[in-house]
Amino acid sequence: MTKRNLQGVTLECVQGDIARQPDMDAIVNAANAELRMGGGVAGAIHRGAGPELERECQPLAPIQPGQAVITGAHNLPNRSVVHCLGPVYGVDEPAEPLLAACYRNALELAEQNELGSIAFPAISTGAFGYPLEAATQVAFKTVLEMLPQLSSVKHIRFVLFQKADARVHEEVLERLLD
Numbered sequence: 001m002t003k004r005n006l007q008g009v010t011l012e013c014v015q016g017d018i019a020r021q022p023d024m025d026a027i028v029n030a031a032n033a034e035l036r037m038g039g040g041v042a043g044a045i046h047r048g049a050g051p052e053l054e055r056e057c058q059p060l061a062p063i064q065p066g067q068a069v070i071t072g073a074h075n076l077p078n079r080s081v082v083h084c085l086g087p088v089y090g091v092d093e094p095a096e097p098l099l100a101a102c103y104r105n106a107l108e109l110a111e112q113n114e115l116g117s118i119a120f121p122a123i124s125t126g127a128f129g130y131p132l133e134a135a136t137q138v139a140f141k142t143v144l145e146m147l148p149q150l151s152s153v154k155h156i157r158f159v160l161f162q163k164a165d166a167r168v169h170e171e172v173l174e175r176l177l178d
C-alpha cells in the first residue's frame with residue numbers, strides 16, 4: 001500500500017472493492033456508454049447503489065469515450081458517483097488521450113462539486129482490454145499533471161481489485177516520482 005502527499009494532495013493505492021470505500025466523497029464508475037449495470041466495476045457500483053442509480057443515469061446516457069458525468073450515490077456510503085466511459089482498447093482511438101480525458105474530466109467534476117476525496121478503479125483495464133501497466137501510466141501522469149489545479153480535492157485513491165494490479169500501480173507511481 002502506497003500513500004504519498006504531493007502538493008497538499010494525498011495519493012494512495014489500495015487493494016479493495018471500489019463499491020466499499022465509505023470514507024470517499026466520490027467513487028468513479030468504469031461505466032458503459034448506456035450507464036447501465038453491466039459487470040465488473042459497474043456491476044459492483046450499481047448493486048451497491050440500488051436501482052435508483054440506473055434511473056438517475058438514464059437521462060444522461062449515452063456518453064462518449066473520455067466523457068464523465070456525475071450522479072448521486074443512492075445506497076452507497078458516498079456522496080457522488082462519477083461515471084467515466086473509458087476507451088475500448090484497439091477500437092476507440094487514440095486510446096491514450098481518451099483514457100487521460102476520463103481522469104481529467106472526473107477530477108474536474110469533483111472540483112466543480114466541491115468534493116474532497118475521490119476513488120478511481122483502473123478504468124478500461126477489464127472488459128475494455130487496456131493493458132494494465134500502460135493504463136496505469138496514463139492514469140498517474142494525468143492525475144499528477146492535474147495536482148496544481150486542484151483546490152477542493154485533497155485525497156485521491158486508486159482502488160485495485162487484485163493484489164498484482166495494486167503492485168503495478170505502486171511501481172508505476174514510484175517510477176514516475178523518481
Ligand code: ADP
Nearest residue numbers: 017018030040041044123124125126127128161
Ligand atoms: P472496463 O469496462 O472499463 O474495462 P471493468 O469494470 O471491466 O471496466 O474493469 C476495470 C478494472 O476494475 C479491472 O482491472 C477489474 O479487475 C477491476 N475491478 C472489477 N471489479 C472491481 C471492483 N468491485 N472494485 C475495484 N476494481 C474492480
